[in-house]
């Protein structure tokens with residue numbers, strides 16, 4: 644199931660397929676710091692991700708300061724990481740290319 648909590652081995656495999664994402668100390672989230680050229684690119688990225696997240700019915704915890712966006716992904720209902728978090732991470736990495 645897509646909303647089923649992943650075990651440590653699955654998390655480590657999925658994480659190794661990504662770049663720039665790290666596991667938080669408590670093991671329940673992955674996070675990444677994105678840096679863009681300017682605020683417009685950062686906000687364009689967030690807009691695209693917001694629409695993708697809504698379609699996926701899976702939403703990021705994030706914050707933006709000028710040209711930086713900090714993203715933390717976790718599945719609240721599973722109290723940990725699920726396949727959905729990794730799907731959203733892949734979508735976000737793809738959105739970076741479109742923002743440029």
Ligand SMILES: C[C@H](O)[C@H](O)[C@H]1CNC2=NC(N)=NC(=O)C2=N1
Pocket residue numbers: 700701702703717718719720721
């Ligand atoms: C009803 C709806 O499917 C749920 O509330 C979804 C919405 N988005 C979500 N996003 C995240 N990150 N975790 C959730 O558990 C979650 N649940």
